[in-house]
């Protein structure tokens with residue numbers, strides 16, 4: 001079936017899943033769950049049970065993301081959001097307490113790791129505040145389950161009264177300084193068992209699918225199959241209630257509604273989804289806020305209309321208009337809730353004029369395609385020698401395969417070389433259309449700037465320091481198209497590994513993409529590692545070139561980066577121009593624009 005060797009996929013000496021599950025269940029059984037203010041108000045012991053009621057009576061609930069640096073700051077900001085909502089008569093139900101990536105590391109490793117954006121729960125009192133100090137229901141999603149500290153975080157979240165504990169999709173995430181994927185996945189399996197032990201009390205394993213492989217798939221059928229796979233691991237093999245949710249990569253309302261219905265079709269246990277997240281990927285730093293307002297309004301209107309017509313218990317989220325440029329302020333969040341609450345009124349009025357038949361037809365295509373991909377994935381894993389009754393083996397194997405190989409090997413569409421993955425998707429994701437359009441746009445910018453000169457003979461090591469991959473993909477595409485030799489290290493790569501690869505390949509340049517608000521410190525670390533190894537390739541950095549500098553939040557640090565001798569780039573063209581000048585003279589006459597699709 002493929003050249004993937006089984007030894008590469010699952011090492012022989014992994015921990016026993018049965019033992020991990022036994023330990024996790026034992027831990028879970030001993031936990032006592034706090035009752036939050038929100039649960040008390042709605043007279044339930046779990047948010048899941050309230051969501052089930054909302055599904056029955058078609059109540060729309062509202063979700064926001066908020067995670068400032070610390071619990072006290074986040075708590076204060078939430079109080080401001082709540083006060084303003086009360087004043088304006090807006091509804092807000094739940095908040096994803098968006099955490100810093102360091103929360104995925106073991107507590108003793110957190111203080112020493114690089115600070116990114118998002119909340120840190122440092123003390124038991126911070127955790128306890130989730131139940132006692134805020135009005136909306138807290139969700140602990142990012143970097144909880146799926147990370148090296150999964151068990152620690154799941155226990156803390158459950159004790160704090162959190163009902164939706166995530167985020168299985170982050171199974172694929174890398175954590176700074178953490179190298180053992182086996183230990184990370186073993187911790188994940190054990191944490192899912194902790195959650196399983198509390199199933200009867202309404203604790204749910206949350207998985208925001210657009211955080212993981214689904215953000216990379218080109219076929220919505222593969223996305224559905226991936227949720228079926230996670231459901232199998234979480235529900236059937238470990239016994240936890242599994243709730244996949246999605247939304248940020250979906251721009252087309254019909255596709256979004258059809259995927260929500262597809263997820264409902266495979267929701268055998270009837271677990272209410274956490275959220276239908278707002279479209280974030282259609283917003284760009286180069287578009288106006290007015291344009292964003294139109295995008296967000298259309299998106300939330302149809303998400304609400306779909307939930308009213310086909311209730312699942314999901315909550316809705318309107319993306320703050322400032323999403324591409326900053327962590328939202330209190331004002332940004334309240335504005336998004338105002339848009340969302342008004343959209344509900346309008347959706348209720350307009351509902352009778354919407355014809356859902358095409359949505360249901362699309363859902364049926366996705367469900368049929370998803371079933372095929374799921375069957376191919378499970379049979380393929382078995383062929384590769386993976387024990388498909390062993391959750392740990394399954395999580396390690398799929399993590400090692402990665403999204404692209406999973407889709408290339410098990411995708412369901414008809415073979416067609418004109419598509420990047422060699423087949424025509426059953427239902428193309430908006431990620432695919434956006435990627436193709438984005439690449440073409442960047443190539444056009446390169447041509448318009450007269451920069452489509454040959455980069456033959458130029459060697460570049462390219463990597464993303466975090467999970468964001470689309471910017472990196474565009475960079476790699478353009479460089480290869482112009483003839484450069486690119487070593488693409490992928491996402492979540494530590495700076496020392498990039499420096500090592502630069503030495504090993506005698507690279508002329510490094511192209512580094514970073515988004516998590518650490519552009520200056522990441523550039524400093526990378527420069528230090530290169531200096532230690534006594535190499536000095538050109539270093540380009542792009543993405544979101546911001547960082548907190550003292551009290552000044554999310555400052556543009558381009559000039560500080562330039563002082564390090566690193567070249568800050570807002571656009572790919574800035575890098576291409578500099579590289580073309582450094583291409584070996586003998587190669588400059590080579591033709592540019594290689595037509596074949598780069599790998």
Ligand code: B12
Nearest residue numbers: 118211323324326466467468469470471513517542543569
């Ligand atoms: C998609 C996305 C995600 C996806 C990523 C999916 C994936 N597989 O790539 C998901 C949901 C997983 C995600 C997660 C996170 N995200 Co995010 N994400 C975005 C989003 C919506 C789009 C970014 C993007 O890819 N744009 C498309 C690309 C093609 O366009 P572009 O970025 O403009 O790139 C161009 C240039 O920048 C340039 N470029 C990029 N890199 C390079 C490199 C070089 C060398 C050069 C020359 C040029 C160059 O070329 C590109 C092509 O023109 C933005 C918000 C927004 N709408 O912009 C937030 C955003 C970037 N994310 C953000 C954050 C904070 C996070 C998280 C840390 C949240 C958290 N606490 O968990 C996590 C990261 C976790 C981790 N492990 O790293 C913040 C960053 C805030 C900041 N820096 O101040 C943003 C701005 C959202 C926000 N307002 O909070 N995210």
